[in-house]
Amino acid sequence: MAEVRILKCSVCGAEYAPDAVQYTCPVCGEVGTLDVLFDYPALAAATDRDRLATSREPSMWRYRALLPLAPDAAVPPLTVGMTPLYDTPRLAADLGVRAAWVKDDGRNPTGSLKDRASALIVARAMQNGISTISTASTGNAAAALAGICASVGYTPIIFVPASAPEAKIAQLLVYGAQVVLVESNYDTAFDLCTQMCLEQGWYCRNTGMNPYTAEGKKTVSFEMAEQMAWQVPDVVVVTVGDGNIIAGVHKGFADLYRLGWIERIPRLIGVQAEGSSPLVQAWQQGTQAQDMLPVDAHTIADSISAGLPRDRSKALRAVRETHGAFVAVSDDEIIQAIPTLARLTGVFAEPAAAAAYSGAKHAVAQGFIRPDDRVALLLTGNGLKDVKRAQQSVSGGLRVQPSLEAIRRALNL
Numbered sequence: 001m002a003e004v005r006i007l008k009c010s011v012c013g014a015e016y017a018p019d020a021v022q023y024t025c026p027v028c029g030e031v032g033t034l035d036v037l038f039d040y041p042a043l044a045a046a047t048d049r050d051r052l053a054t055s056r057e058p059s060m061w062r063y064r065a066l067l068p069l070a071p072d073a074a075v076p077p078l079t080v081g082m083t084p085l086y087d088t089p090r091l092a093a094d095l096g097v098r099a100a101w102v103k104d105d106g107r108n109p110t111g112s113l114k115d116r117a118s119a120l121i122v123a124r125a126m127q128n129g130i131s132t133i134s135t136a137s138t139g140n141a142a143a144a145l146a147g148i149c150a151s152v153g154y155t156p157i158i159f160v161p162a163s164a165p166e167a168k169i170a171q172l173l174v175y176g177a178q179v180v181l182v183e184s185n186y187d188t189a190f191d192l193c194t195q196m197c198l199e200q201g202w203y204c205r206n207t208g209m210n211p212y213t214a215e216g217k218k219t220v221s222f223e224m225a226e227q228m229a230w231q232v233p234d235v236v237v238v239t240v241g242d243g244n245i246i247a248g249v250h251k252g253f254a255d256l257y258r259l260g261w262i263e264r265i266p267r268l269i270g271v272q273a274e275g276s277s278p279l280v281q282a283w284q285q286g287t288q289a290q291d292m293l294p295v296d297a298h299t300i301a302d303s304i305s306a307g308l309p310r311d312r313s314k315a316l317r318a319v320r321e322t323h324g325a326f327v328a329v330s331d332d333e334i335i336q337a338i339p340t341l342a343r344l345t346g347v348f349a350e351p352a353a354a355a356a357y358s359g360a361k362h363a364v365a366q367g368f369i370r371p372d373d374r375v376a377l378l379l380t381g382n383g384l385k386d387v388k389r390a391q392q393s394v395s396g397g398l399r400v401q402p403s404l405e406a407i408r409r410a411l412n413l
Contacts, residue, residue, distance in 0.1 A: 002043055004068050007034040007211060010313040011290055023209050030194075031290050033311050034211040035251070036068055040258040049261045052226060058082050060116055060219040066255060067120065068215055073127040078109040078151045080119045081219055085227040085376070091344045091357075092375070095364055099374040101233065103224055104347050106382030110147035110171065111140070112303075112350075113220060113245060113380040118144035120216030121205045122152060132157065135205040136193035138186050138241075138302040139168030140381055145205055146175035157202065159193040161186050164302060165386045187294065187307045207244040208311030214248040221252025224376060225262055232266050234373040237363065239355045239380060240270040240279055240326070241304035243315025249378065250318035266376075268324040269368060270315065271359025273299035273331060276306060279315055283326040289313035300331045300389055303352030303381055325368040329358035338383065338393040348383030348390070356380075 004018040009025035009032045016025075016034070025032025047065045055062045060081030069075070085103050092100035105113035118141070125133055135145050136159040149156045158172055162181040172179050182189040190206060197204035207213055225232050232253065238246045246268060253265040272280050276297035281287070294308035309315060319326055329337075337354040341347065349356075356377040363369040383390050400406040407413075 002038045002066050002068055004036055005039045006037050008037055010035055010317060023204065023211070028290065030209065030310065031313055033208045033247075033314055035314070036211050036215050038255075040255075044259045047259065049230070049259075060119065060216070060223075063219055063222045066222065067219075068212060069120065069123055070127055073123060075123045076119050076148045076151045078115070078119070078148060080108055080115045080148075082223060083107040085224060086345060086347070088345045091341075091377075094344055095360055095369070095375065096371055097364065097369060097373050097375050098371065101228075101376045102345050102347055103220065103376060103378050105220060105378065105380050106347070106349060106353065106385075108144075110143045111382035111385055112144060113217065113378070114141045114144040115148065116219050117141070117207075117213040117216035117244070117248070118148040118205065120212055121145070121203070121210060122148045122154070124212055125154075125203050126152065130203045132200075132202045133205055134158070134193055134197050134202045135207075136160070136186065136190040138305060139164045140303050140385065141205070141207060142177070143168055143171045143175070146172045146177035149177070150175040157196075159189040161189055165388065167387065168385060185297065185307065186305060187297075190310065206310070207242045208247070208314070213244055214251050214311070214314070217245055217248025218252030218255060220378065221249050222256065225253070225256055230262055232262050232264065233376040234266060235269060235324070235363075235369050235375045236266045237269045237271060237356045237360045237375065237377045239301075239304050239352050239359065239378075240272050240315060241276070241306045241309065241352070243279060243309040243311035245378075245380060246270050246318050247311045247314035250314070250322065265322055268318050268322045269359060269363045270319050270324070270326040271355050272326065272328050273301050273304055273334065273355065274328045275299040275331065276304060277326075277328040278307070279309055279312060280326040280328045282312070282316060283319060289316055299334075301334050301351040301355055302386070303350065304355065325363060325366070327359050327362040327366065327368070329355055329362060333358040335389060335393045338390055342383070347379055349379045350381040350383050350385040351389045353379040353381045
């Protein structure tokens with residue numbers, strides 16, 4: 001196993017023993033999200049990259065030696081991870097880059113990348129004898145926790161905005177989660193969930209607040225690197241709400257670099273919706289995470305809607321340290337991206353995932369992605385998560401009378 005050496009604050013740099021603090025930095029408060037750090041020389045000596053090629057484990061647990069989990073700890077039975085990475089030459093031509101890939105994480109059990117974080121959180125909860133887990137979510141993290149918990153017989157307590165897409169709320173209820181519909185926004189649901197967890201002693205899976213969420217999400221970077229024979233892309237495009245996914249992507253590549261498994265870390269392009277873009281503004285203005293103020297978030301891409309991103313410190317660091325960029329895209333562009341991306345790649349993505357395509361277009365236009373770059377788009381959620389928005393993105397269909405002649409006329413044959 002990857003034995004945790006320290007938990008380190010991403011803001012002030014304070015270091016804590018793994019059992020000295022559970023969530024965020026006691027000095028910096030909620031902005032001080034923690035990095036989980038290992039003894040990398042010892043880990044490098046104990047692990048073998050080439051051995052993965054012969055592994056028959058078709059999930060994120062093939063990287064168990066690089067995860068903070070005891071070797072004999074039970075893990076949830078659902079197959080999370082090892083999602084496909086597709087080479088997409090037509091997307092590359094459309095973007096005007098040398099090569100392009102899409103990582104389809106909508107193929108996870110509950111339809112989003114967030115299954116990765118929930119799988120690790122639930123595994124750690126089982127390892128430590130914890131049975132009550134709670135989270136706040138706009139939908140995907142909640143579904144991920146509900147589904148993973150159902151697979152091991154747990155009943156999580158979920159806080160979601162009442163305005164979350166109906167399909168996502170239905171998914172929680174189908175899994176048997178105890179659902180609290182908050183008549184407010186995500187940020188309020190997050191705060192209420194956090195307060196209840198601290199009051200009741202529940203294990204909080206809240207994004208960023210729990211440092212081990214990024215440890216689960218980093219496995220998507222491990223997979224991309226392995227699927228590309230350890231020749232990582234020049235650029236990875238990631239949509240951003242709370243900032244924990246891009247933080248996890250960065251952590252994954254950084255871990256591999258520290259281990260000597262890859263030669264460099266890709267530039268990271270973070271994509272936000274214009275109506276929920278505090279990180280874009282902070283990056284453009286050189287603002288530090290601790291100085292950011294909340295915005296009134298509004299976007300059709302609910303999965304990346306956050307007024308004050310909870311993992312903002314690590315998200316800004318991910319982009320700044322890799323010499324990447326943040327870009328903002330409009331809701332209209334996000335809607336248009338759903339069918340465009342599907343027709344270029346065959347992957348049906350929800351709005352928050354399809355926004356990666358619009359963001360990549362902006363990044364190319366602004367010179368953040370160059371024509372000779374090899375680019376990967378991380379698609380974080382399945383299009384069936386929000387069919388209503390997909391319906392808004394398309395029109396047409398040929399209504400005909402039930403005869404061959406009518407069909408020929410309609411098809412101009």
